[in-house]
Amino acid sequence: MESLFAIAIGILTAAAVYMFLARDLPRVLIGFIMLGTAVNMLILAAGRIGSIVPALVAGNESALTAAAANPLPQALILTAIVIGFGLAAFALMLIVKSQRILGTVMPEEMQEAEGDVAPQALPAPAPARRKDAA
Amino acid sequence: MEPTTLVLLPAIPEIFLACAAMALLMIGVFIGDKSLRLVSWLAVGSFVVTAVLLYAFTGWGGRELAFDGLFVADPFALFAKLFILLGSAVAIILSMDYLERENTARFEYPVLIVLATVGMMMMVSANSLISLYVGLELQSLALYVVAAIRRDTIRSTEAGLKYFVLGALSSGMLLYGSSMIYGFTGSIDFAVLAERVQGEASVGVIVGIVFLAAGLAFKVSAVPFHMWTPDVYEGAPTPVTALFATAPKFAAIALFCRVMMEPFGGIADQWQQIVVLISIGSMILGALAAINQTNIKRLMAYSSIGHMGYALIGLAAGSEIGVRGVLIYMAIYIVMNVGTFAIILCMRQQGRMVENISDLAGLSKTHPMMAVALTIFMFSMAGIPPLAGFFSKLYVFLAAIEAQLYTLAVIGVVSSVVGAFYYLRIVKLMYFDEPVETLDRPIGREMGAVIAVSGLFTLLFFVWPAPILNAAAQAAASLFAG
Amino acid sequence: MTHLLALPLLMGIVASLAGTRLPPRHAPLLGAAVAAACFAAYGFLGLGMADGVAVEAAFWSVPALGIGGGLRLDGLGLVFALLISGIGFFIFLYAHRYLEGDKRLTRLSVMLTLFMTAMLGAVTADDVIVLFIFWEMTSLTSFFLVGYDHEKPGARQAALQALLVTAGGGLVLLAGLLMLTVATGTSSLSAIIAMRDIVLTDPTATAAMLLIIVGCFTKSAQIPFHFWLPNAMAAPTPVSAYLHSATMVKLGIYLLARMNPLYQDEALWQSILTWFGLGTAALGALLALRETDLKRILAYTTLTALGTLTLLIGAAPTLTLTAAMAFLVAHALYKAAMFMIAGIVDHETGTRDARALGGLRKAMPATAIATVLAALSMAGLPPFIGFLGKELIYESLLEAGPAALLLIAGMLFVNGVNVAVAGLMAIRLFFGGQRPTPARPHDPPAGMLAGPWTLAALGLAGGLLSGAVGLWIVGPSAGAILGAPVTADLYLWHGFNLVLGLSGLTLATGGALYLGWPRIQPWLAGIAAIDRFGANAGYEKGLAGIIRLSEVSTALIQHGDLRGYLRTLFLVTAAGLLLTLLLRDGFALPGFDSGTVDIRALAFLGIAGGALATVFARTLFGAVVCSGLVGFATALAFLFFGAPDVAFTQFAVETLLVAILAFALVKMPIRRADDRTARDRVKDGGIAIASGVAVTALLLAVLATPFDSRLSDWFGNASLTDAFGRNVVNVILVDFRALDTLGEITVLAIAAFAVLALLRPMLQETRKS
DSSP: OHHHHHHHHHHHHHHHHHHHTOSSHHHHHHHHHHHHHHHHHHHHHHTOOOOOSOSBOOTTOSSOOTTSOOHHHHHHHHHHHHHHHHHHHHHHHHHHHHHHHHSOOOGGGGOOOGGGTSGGGOOTHHHHHHHHHO | OOOOOOOOGGGHHHHHHHHHHHHHHHHHHHHOGGGHHHHHHHHHHHHHHHHHHHHHHTTTSOOEEETTTTEEEOHHHHHHHHHHHHHHHHHHHHHHHHHHHTTOOOTHHHHHHHHHHHHHHHHHHBOBHHHHHHHHHHHHHHHHHHHTOOOSOHHHHHHHHHHHHHHHHHHHHHHHHHHHHHHHHSOOBHHHHHHHSOSSOOHHHHHHHHHHHHHHHHHTTOTTSOTHHHHHHHHSOHHHHHHHHSHHHHHHHHHHHHHHHTTTGGGHHHHHHHHHHHHHHHHHHHHHHHTTOOBHHHHHHHHHHHHHHHHHHHHHHTSHHHHHHHHHHHHHHHHHHHHHHHHHHTOEETTEEOOBGGGGTTHHHHOHHHHHHHHHHHHHHTTOTTSHHHHHHHHHHHHHHHTTOHHHHHHHHHHHHHHHHHHHHHHHHHHHSOOSSOOOSOOOHHHHHHHHHHHHHHHHGGGSOHHHHHHHHHHHHHHHHO | OHHHHHHHHHHHHHHHHHHTTSOTTTHHHHHHHHHHHHHHHHHHHHHTTTTSOOEEEOOOOBGGGTBOOOEEEOHHHHHHHHHHHHHHHHHHHHHHHHTTTOTTHHHHHHHHHHHHHHHHHHHHBOBHHHHHHHHHHHHHHHHHHHTTSTTSHHHHHHHHHHHHHHHHHHHHHHHHHHHHHHHHSOOBHHHHHHTHHHHHHSTTHHHHHHHHHHHHHHHTTOTTSTTHHHHGGGSOHHHHHIIIIISHHHHHHHHHHHHHHHHTTOHHHHHHHHHHHHHHHHHHHHHHTTOOBHHHHHHHHHHHHHHHHHHHHHSOSHHHHHHHHHHHHHHHHHHHHHHHHHHHHHHHHSOOBGGGOOOTTTTOHHHHHHHHHHHHHHHTOTTSHHHHHHHHHHHHHHTSGGGHHHHHHHHHHHHHHHHHHHHIIIIIHHSSSOOOOSSOOOOOOHHHHHHHHHHHHHHHHHHHTHHHHIIIIIHHHHHHHHTSOOOOOOOSOOOSSHHHHHHHHHHHHHHHHHHHHHHHHHHHHTOHHHHHHSHHHHHHHHHHHHHHHHHHHHHHHOOOOHHHHHHHHHHHHHHHHHHHHHHTTOOOOOOTTSOOOOTTHHHHHHHHHHHHHHHHOSSHHHHHHHHHHHHHHHHHHHHHTTOHHHHHHHHHHHHHHHHHHHHHGGGSOTTOOOOOOHHHHHHHHHHHHHHHHHHHHHHHHHHHSOOOOHHHHHHHHHHHHHHOOSBHHHHIIIIITHHHHHHHHHHHHHHHHHHHHHHHHHHHHHHHO
């Protein structure tokens, strides 16, 4: 069971990374959200899984039974989900702004970097990149 | 872990600052963008009050916990916080003229800096991995916004975007590392971790620490997670760059020290190599890449990468002396950078900002006092005695030699020599070259004051260094007492 | 008494500050007054210490910095201090006339005063940090002094070059000194030297020694750092005469001598100093013959002197140290005079090309006399002090054992060249037929002549009063180098012996070189290989190489492409993770009994399926929808594994996110496909798969270890009793980890604020239009 979970998280991570490397920002954002989800799953798994019983102290007891799920990761994940949501909302705003003002959501089209500093010194890598951008 | 009632007293300064941010926001919303100056000065005032509260509630004495042990107030945090407040306050002061002149007068700007400062203060006081993450995100999010606040230039937008994407990724790595450590040890609290992580640590914990270090290396812009730095420094509005180069750097380095020394101090020999590699990479890259820069903000970016490499030497030593060295280094670094950026903000020709190093040519003839100040900063950054920057290097090198990290010390010395080249080139330009086009005068009153105070500090540090040195020593000691 | 030792330094600093306010005409006079006062102070101190007892004084001690501070004056320091302040006095007088009418004379005087103070501080410092600070101050002030004529590109380059080499060397020196400090636990130089056994048995002993040698070699222009010295001749003559003959370049020699008691029995120390010294001297002599510019010729002969001094310190017997000190004094006297004379000739005739000058004695009789006196000392003829120095060198080298023959042969050549240059300066310039020069030559004002005259006369007096020189100057200073008392019985006449024979041979060599100079010089100058493969070319190439390396590395690493950065980040992290697992043998699988597969595994299928679908979705809109699937499958997983609170939060957040995304993306190209090229897809896919594999492998390793549940158990137990809550997750959030929750809320608030801040201008625009 746990091993299956680990594999699923691996696939999720791989997909998230792939999306993260996309050329357009909306896909990068999707990758970002998925990566956050993967980390949340990871926290859950790190606290060990198995039990279906929620972490509630039963009415007639004073402490949590051993059968209940681990409460700490859940608390951490809740924190992480909320923060992740905040970041995602902000990122979306950045993308909307970039579309409105620059008319593009492709980072490569807004790029200005070391190239204009030492144009004579740019060796092969930089032109190659420009080529596949075209 | 003893059950206790919720203790909040040690966190009063942070709570005050957070409330102040809300109040400032209200004022801003109520009055509008006209209130920029008012809100800015009020923000600076609230920093001062926070500093006083810090002294009142912590002092240099003991170590107090709040929020069930999630928050720790000790001299180490106090030292870092005072300089963070200083950096943030100066960043606000430096920004007012700029924002008004560049038609970007937005009251949100000082409010965001105050919020970021709350985050930084939380970072240095964090006593558990998740509190650390939360504080870090608090700081980062506010800074992401600040970086993107100018909307009318491609550079600023791209800088904001890059900073956000890479920054969010690094925070993710940090969280990932934390979850690994939790998975292997069953704890996220520093005190518990310190008990459980001893002797030969398991691979998982090491990997977790590597991820933590990666996330933190990003925040301090150390190699190999430095890539955002030059692009963002250059693209962001100059006062924002000034902020990025100062307070958040101190917060991240302080956090780095606490995380490595408190929960993982017991396995220092096993993470030492990681920090050594990060440090060496940063020093070499910082020195090498700065050489062929023509833009002064980019140059400062590489310079700060290099400086972080030197500061990390102290951490790599893993000793009390090493941490003391880091604190001294960062304190002096902040003052030098504040002064240098104030000068960069004065670089205008006919009302327009200029950023080329060559625009400084012949500065000694047109602005003699400014040239003297910049000379002091450049010599100091190059580590030439008796300026403050020399002592900062001296202490980390001493710590490295004491920890028998000779390779690190030697690489540090060699890269200082290479690094000296580009700092001295600026001095040569100012004194020996002819001005092409003179910079505008007069410079603002606040700018002049910031330049003068930081210049005098850098020049005369050696006359009366005891207060800062003693404070740093006590701060470092407190990290090892707990 | 002790306060007197700190007085010169304080006077120097005060005078530097006060000097900035003086007009150019008066500034050098203040410097001269300070120099004279310093000389008097050191002279007074020196009279009180003929018995060899060092004077000590407290100075700038900062316990918090670990700096003991402190000044200490012994025989060695005294000789240097007297030379620095004494020659400094004449330099100020000289500069006053030489640069008359130059507006920048104030700046020059202030810098010279600062420089003199730093030199005096360096030779009297007893603390390694204090020493280093003054050491670097001399480099720094020399930067501004060499760059004085900054309209000349050569001067700017030379200033930077000299600073890089000497200040960089200073840092290396610091590293060495710090190692000694750490090894002995004290920063006091005299204390370190006293703890010789501890220093030499420390594991870092050899490294520290080598670092100190490198630092001293850069300052004293030894091979392979010698190239900066001739280039620094771009400085105005008073500066060259002061810094580059008499004082700054000797600072390295000073420190070598100072450290000698520590290392004198080390074979490595002896051989490095001896052979590098000889090499420097011989190279300097050879290169001196190529030049025609008087100042450059003199600069190369200074190299010969510096090399000779290094050699003498390295060749350890007592007598060589006596020789070293006698030669040091002799050289400082005649070389400073020679430089000032070269400046006078340049100033009065308008040229300093040795080929274009001749027969000046009629026009400049007073200068001619000073030159002849200085030249006789330089050539080492009796009864001048130069003769004394040279005799001692030969005498001491004869005792140097098996290497003596080679050393003496080398010294014969070196001293021969010095004789030839002395001849060039005195005979060629002032005798024979007068040649036409750009300006009509005449004697300079007295202020410029005072230095050459006095120094040359002192060279004669020193030779005649050799007994006093030995007793008062050479003996105590040689004793300080050796670390044991030395009696130096110096006398001019040794009788007819081998040493006198060698002196005669030197004269003959020198005479031949002088006569052959008109032919030797063009021939040597014509050998271009010397320029191409010289150390200066090496410096240029090294600098160019560093700049090139910098360009390539920034273009490679700092390309500005966000995707490139991200790729690097992911790749480095994934590879690092897998490598760590591999190297530390960390791969592990949890046991199969750790939980049977049941229906809940469907949630995993949903997660993996949704993730893959997002990747392969054709349009952006499709990707958004598929990523929503992942979110809902995650919520299911939370529900299945005992986390209903998290599950509901996830549902809510996911719904909100998908809705906002879909809403915001309306204005964007939602039909757009992922437009990566095939090559990019392969690359990104590879990185993605590596990351996924790494994450899975690590997670499996986590799951294979037993879980330490003490913390969670504590929360489970304390929840009801301490915090009165049955929902443990909620209790943790609002009670035990309230800080995190508070922070989280603040983050959310900032996010909302940020969205508003970014939206506000857009809303305003929309409203306007």
